[in-house]
Amino acid sequence: MSSEPPGGSGGEMSFGYITRRFRFCASHRYWVSDWSEERNQAVFGSRISKYGHGHNYTMDVTLKGEVNPVTGMVINLSEVKQIIGTVVNRFDHAFLNVDLPYFSKMQPTAENLSRIFWRLIEPGLPAGVFLHRVRLYTTESVFAEYFGDGAEAVFSKRFVFSATHRLHSDGLTDEKNREVYGKCNNEHGHGHNYEVIVSVKKPIDAVTGMTLPLKELERIVRDFLKTELQGKRLDMEVAYFRDKPATSENLIHFIRQGLEEKISAFLYRIKLKETNNNFFETGELFDEQ
Secondary structure (H helix, E strand, O other): OOOOOOOOOOOOOOEEEEEEEEEEEEEEOOOOOOOOHHHHHHHHHHHHOOOOEEEEEEEEEEEEEEOOOOOOOOOOHHHHHHHHHHHHHHHOOEEHHHHOHHHOOOOOOHHHHHHHHHHHHHHHOOOOEEEEEEEEEOOOOEEEEEOOOOOEEEEEEEEEEEEEEOOOOOOOOHHHHHHHHHHHHOOOOEEEEEEEEEEEEEEOOOOOOOOOOHHHHHHHHHHHHHHHOOOOEHHHHOHHHOOOOOOHHHHHHHHHHHHHHHHOOOEEEEEEEOOOOOEEEEEOOOOOO
16 A cells, blocks of 8 residues: 555645546456355356356546646646556456456456556556545446555445435424425425445455455345335334434434444445435545546
8 A cells, every 4th residue: 555645634735636537348257166156156146157247347546646836736637547547458348357367366346356456556656646546336336445455445335215204303393393494394294215325344355355245235235225214204104213303314324223233343334315416424425526
């Protein structure tokens, strides 16, 4: 991992972060040769086909460093495109397991890919420019992040559930409730298609190449959402909201509380999207690009 650049923790105006997005197409498969087909199937599901499956990958690379007082840049984006684009081109239109040497002994998961990209990009950066994060999307709903923290990576999945609620506080008068919550105080309630991004952070497993198997994360989160929230009137049907307003601030705390019972040791971040304009977070900030 690169050492922290000067001014990195002091919040000085001359220090900045920049992010450049890259895209590439590739195929891969998951398969542990020491396992039976049944065990591979249980862990990786349909992703074990010898013919592979593919993704339109999106990768956001965030760099950090001091802003040059003459150019006004951390680094020229044309230079970023050239340095990182050369690396990305090795992966474009490749069958990762076969065409690239990095995956002869490791699974080409999003977690391992993000770590490999870090290792390949970092040596090519000019002095004074440092990697901050590699974020790799395999789909719009699944992505991994690597921050140079040894074997640790962050893995995230987006989920959707529908629910209704009314914003009302027993600690306020009816008049004050209408003043504070406006239309959201409608006694009949209103609803949303909520989106929740659940992120876990833990060491990448040396065998599976995953922080937490996607199937396991999906099972844990979907079971919780289906049991506790899906299709419910939050302020009327969820006990947690009997003595508190069913705001998204309280809702995200309820979700975190419920998931911590299953994955408390490595639950890293939760982001809740109520509408296209309203987002709520707990844990490390998501800072979506």
